[in-house]
Amino acid sequence: MTEIAGRPDDRGGAVREPLKFAYWVPNVSGGLVVSNVEQRTDWSYEYNLDLARAAEAAGFEYALTQVRYLASYGAANQHESTSFSLALLAATEKLKVIAAVHPGMWQPGVLAKFLTTADHISGGRAAVNVVSGWLKNEFVQLGEPWLEHGERYRRAEEFIRYMREIWTSDAAEFSGDFYRLHDFNMQPKPLDLPGRRHPEVFMGGNSTDARGMGARVADWYFMNGASFDAAQAQIADVSKQADDNGRTVRFGLNGFVIARDTEAEARAQLADIIENADTPAVEGFADAVKQAGASTSDQKGMWADATLTDLVQYNEGFRTGLVGTPEQIAHRLLEYRRRGVDLMLCGFLHFREEVEYFGREVLPLYRELEAAEGVLAWGGQA
Incomplete structure (x- = not known):
């Protein structure tokens, strides 16, 4: 039997934590699929407030707000991610909310201050997902410089290093190609809680640049949806690079969930989503993201082999x-x-009711399997 992967703790032992669950916050219209299929998901704050409370009650530990500035590819309307995240944090008690942000749209010290305030308001539940960016028009039409792939990741890495420095030092210093900081003392600092000194830092990607950056600076590395073997291979690669840098990284995987009482119902729903795909929007999205992936130095990147x-x-x-x-x-x-995989980032078609169904029907079964696996794999120690 394959043992559940562990992460080293500060004493050199292994921390075998339960799988964590996150959900995509539908703060962008169109839901999580580029399809004309009927959806009962709404992008409004009122809907998302109700959803956040339901997800928290169902057993979800994290929520990820999306960042999109420009109407594109089925997303006609968008709510800004950081303000939306703060609102959800204020309305919940346990849910950790990850705000997706683009370096180039934010000055890192300003964002670090915003996140620190959110951290205090929420009792330590603020987190950030640093997204290098793939949609060129968002930058160009806002009049911001557009960098090629490798440069975007270099900027994102500096962005994270800068925030971590300002969060942890009373005389912060940073000198990079994109950002500089001198003898800066930000007060208050984020809450210093067991397991984290500051808001958790997420990032994602598949490319060589993304893997290296994640290994060097991320707390969490997000992966696009992948098979068992593909996910395991990427985890092994980033983990090895992180170990070489004296670090440990945890891993999140994207997965679209269609849970139904029968497999036939679930398969039929998937077929309906695909058959009703908004083909022009999907093709436009494909052109944009594959162009971004093709700009990598080794022609590898997110969506590189996506159909x-x-x-x-x-x-x-x-x-x-x-x-x-x-x-x-x-x-x-x-x-x-x-x-x-340490965290499953879940998307749904009809978010409100399907989050509740997942919490009621799937999570208890999974926790039973996980507990039994612990007994079998860890020599009788759950």
Whole structure:
């Protein structure tokens, strides 16, 4: 039996934590699929407030707000991510909310201050996802410089290093190609809590640049939807690079969940989403993201081998295969946990009711499997 992957703790032992669950916040219209299929998901604050409370009650620990500034590819309307995240934090009690941000749209010291305030308001539940950016027109039409792929990741890495410096030093110093900081003392600092000194830093990607950056500076590394073997290979690569840098990184995987009472119902829903795909929007999205991937130095990157069907779900969530009965999905989740996935980032078609169904029907089954796996894999120690 494959043992569930562990992460080293400060004493050199292994921390085998339960799989964590996050959901995509639908603060962008169109839901999580580029399809004309009927959806009962809404991008309004009122809907999302209700959803956040339901997700918290269902057992979700994290929520990720999307960052999109420009109407594009089925997303006609967008709410800004950081303000939306703060509102959800203020309305919940346990949920950690990850605000996606673009370096180039923010000065890192200003964002660090914003996140610190959010951290104090929420009792330590603020987090950030630093996104290098792929949609060129968002930068160009706002009059901001557009950098090529490798440079965007260099800027994003400096952005994270700068924020971490300002969060942890009373005389912060930073000198980079994109950002500079001299003898700066930001007060108050973020809350210093067990397991974290400051808001958790997420980032994602598939490219060589992204993997190296994640290994050097990220707390969490997000991956697009992937098969068991593909996820495991990327985890092994980034983990090795992180170890070489004396660091530990945890891993999140994107997965679009279609849980139904029967497998036939779930498969039919997936087919309906794909058959009703907004083809022009999917093709436009494909052109934009594949152009971004092709600009990498080694022609590797996110969406590099994605088909049009894969791109009906923005971050290739269909590839993770979370489609079927609660039992089938629970077993698949366990296999991803065995391969080293620490967090599953879930998307849904009808968010409100499906988040509740997931919490009621899938999570209890998964927790039972995870507990049994612990007994079997860890020599009788749960």
